[in-house]
Amino acid sequence: MSNRILFVCLGNICRSPSAEAVVRQMAAARGLDLSLDSAGTGPWHVGEPPYAPMQRAARARGYDLSAQRARMVSAEDFGRFDLIVAMDPDNLRDLEQMRPAAGGAALALFAGYAPNIGTDTVPDPYYTRDFGGTLDIVEACAAGLLDQL
Numbered sequence: 001m002s003n004r005i006l007f008v009c010l011g012n013i014c015r016s017p018s019a020e021a022v023v024r025q026m027a028a029a030r031g032l033d034l035s036l037d038s039a040g041t042g043p044w045h046v047g048e049p050p051y052a053p054m055q056r057a058a059r060a061r062g063y064d065l066s067a068q069r070a071r072m073v074s075a076e077d078f079g080r081f082d083l084i085v086a087m088d089p090d091n092l093r094d095l096e097q098m099r100p101a102a103g104g105a106a107l108a109l110f111a112g113y114a115p116n117i118g119t120d121t122v123p124d125p126y127y128t129r130d131f132g133g134t135l136d137i138v139e140a141c142a143a144g145l146l147d148q149l
């Protein structure tokens, strides 16, 4: 079972912290014991809490992102996690390039767990400003991921 899961986006302040929090809450409701974390491919926000508008939108749905702090994904993460889940195809490509030759964690697109949403991308609300729309997609993908564990 893939019980150590890392969620990865670009900045680690919007999509992947939300994915971590939503999966954490849904997993607890299902009685699943998972080890979860999130990280970004970019350096800009390392050490920062999730973006305030993202935190507010998440809190309105009962997800608390306040304790999270941004970090960059590292080659060591491929040994620490069973599954690394990318928020969009650019993130996936970056992860494939940093993957150690020995393999390690499986790689997947988050949107692949919710084929009904009709996209391969969790839209980045840092740019779209549609935080609720992103949370809708994150919730659909989270449910699909947990169904497959």
Ligand code: 4NP
Pocket (backbone or CB within 6 Å): 009, 010, 011, 012, 013, 014, 015, 016, 042, 044, 124, 125, 126
């Ligand atoms: P995220 O959104 O990848 O969902 O955390 C972003 C937040 C900030 C930046 C990029 C993406 N940025 O370039 O600052």
